[in-house]
Amino acid sequence: xxxxxxxxxxxxxxxxxxxxxxxxxxxxxxxxxxxxxxxxxxxxxxxxxxxxxxxxxxxxxxxxxxxxxxxxxxxxxxxxxxxxxxxxxxxxxxxxxxxxxxxxxxxxxxxxxxxxxxxxxxxxxxxxxxxxxxxxxxxxxxxxxxxxxxxxxxxxxxxxxxxxxxxxxxxxxxxxxxxxxxxxxxxxxxxxxxxxxxxxxxxxxxxxxxxxxxxxxxxxxxxxxxxxxxxxxxxxxxxxxxxxxxxx
Numbered sequence: 001x002x003x004x005x006x007x008x009x010x011x012x013x014x015x016x017x018x019x020x021x022x023x024x025x026x027x028x029x030x031x032x033x034x035x036x037x038x039x040x041x042x043x044x045x046x047x048x049x050x051x052x053x054x055x056x057x058x059x060x061x062x063x064x065x066x067x068x069x070x071x072x073x074x075x076x077x078x079x080x081x082x083x084x085x086x087x088x089x090x091x092x093x094x095x096x097x098x099x100x101x102x103x104x105x106x107x108x109x110x111x112x113x114x115x116x117x118x119x120x121x122x123x124x125x126x127x128x129x130x131x132x133x134x135x136x137x138x139x140x141x142x143x144x145x146x147x148x149x150x151x152x153x154x155x156x157x158x159x160x161x162x163x164x165x166x167x168x169x170x171x172x173x174x175x176x177x178x179x180x181x182x183x184x185x186x187x188x189x190x191x192x193x194x195x196x197x198x199x200x201x202x203x204x205x206x207x208x209x210x211x212x213x214x215x216x217x218x219x220x221x222x223x224x225x226x227x228x229x230x231x232x233x234x235x236x237x238x239x240x241x242x243x244x245x246x247x248x
Contacts, residue, residue: 002027004070004071005029005030005071006067008107009032009077011033013199018207030068031047031050032051032054033051033052054106055099060103060110064110070111071122072123072124073107073108075123076206085139085140100141104125105148115159119164121164122164125151126171127149128170128171130145131146131147131170156215167213167214167215171218174197175197175198197220
């Protein structure tokens with residue numbers, strides 16, 4: 001069945017691939033991003049794409065006002081700076097919190113009432129394994145992803161009675177330009193290169209979740225076990241995996 005889908009962060013990385021996949025499947029897709037040429041491209045392939053800075057509440061309101069009733073909202077936009085907390089600029093901390101926490105919460109708050117009214121809908125949040133297991137030089141990024149993971153789990157309980165599903169997608173590092181933007185030195189990518197996920201695989205999991213409507217998806221699959229073990233025995237996991245935790 002064809003759906004009306006809204007996606008954020010659609011002009012780069014997995015967001016762009018997800019948008020392409022959705023359009024090819026025949027869904028009606030509304031998208032936001034900040035790259036002009038990519039927005040023109042998405043409009044050209046059949047999506048309805050808007051340029052918007054979702055760290056600005058008035059622009060969130062403007063985008064929401066232009067959307068029709070939705071079946072699916074994919075809140076995918078994310079930002080990271082991989083540096084120790086003491087070395088981050090206040091501006092960089094604020095940007096991560098605005099993009100990774102405030103924007104998806106504001107959007108969910110504004111989009112949920114229409115889904116509640118029709119008693120049907122589905123939110124898909126693209127989070128990160130960093131929201132479950134923090135690592136060196138990712139403390140603030142991890143904090144932002146911990147926050148959205150908690151929001152996703154709470155929102156699921158709040159919306160369940162209205163037949164609204166909430167899915168969390170939690171990938172490990174993905175081989176996209178996000179990595180270069182997060183760490184200009186490229187040291188992070190070199191250190192964890194063999195663990196990088198293909199962006200097409202992550203995008204397909206997001207698109208597949210539209211029909212499957214899972215509670216959450218962890219990528220790679222082994223991370224589901226690792227994150228659960230970390231929750232009950234963090235010191236043990238950090239000791240056994242100290243090579244990974246100290247890579248950056």
